Amino acid sequence: MKLHINTVEDTEGLIFKKKIWRMDAQLELSEEEAKALKAHPEVGKITIGRGIVGTGMEMDISVEHLINGIKGWRFSTVANQTDFEQSIREGCADLKEHLARLGQMTSGPKTVEF
Numbered sequence: 798m799k800l801h802i803n804t805v806e807d808t809e810g811l812i813f814k815k816k817i818w819r820m821d822a823q824l825e826l827s828e829e830e831a832k833a834l835k836a837h838p839e840v841g842k843i844t845i846g847r848g849i850v851g852t853g854m855e856m857d858i859s860v861e862h863l864i865n866g867i868k869g870w871r872f873s874t875v876a877n878q879t880d881f882e883q884s885i886r887e888g889c890a891d892l893k894e895h896l897a898r899l900g901q902m903t904s905g906p907k908t909v910e911f
Contacts, residue, residue, distance in 0.1 A: 844888070852873050
């Protein structure tokens with residue numbers, strides 16, 4: 798699993814220039830992870846990140862949405878962008894564990910000896 802995130806500082810407004818931060822992000826799955834997602838399409842609906850976008854709108858992003866990629870999401874503060882990025886990173890770590898667990902369950906029963 799690879800998470801590609803690019804954030805740039807920009808300005809907007811013709812007269813009163815205001816700083817904003819734009820973020821692009823995309824999640825790239827390994828072949829094994831993509832197979833697990835295809836076998837369990839409900840995982841694609843899981844919310845993988847949450848944050849405040851634009852001038853205060855709370856936004857959720859699903860696994861499917863992040864795989865398809867987001868382009869030019871706008872943040873009014875660097876703190877909002879950082880919080881959203883951290884939320885996505887944590888969500889990706891949880892997703893990686895979840896997909897690994899699905900792989901373990903589909904590979905058959907395990908014998909544990911003590």
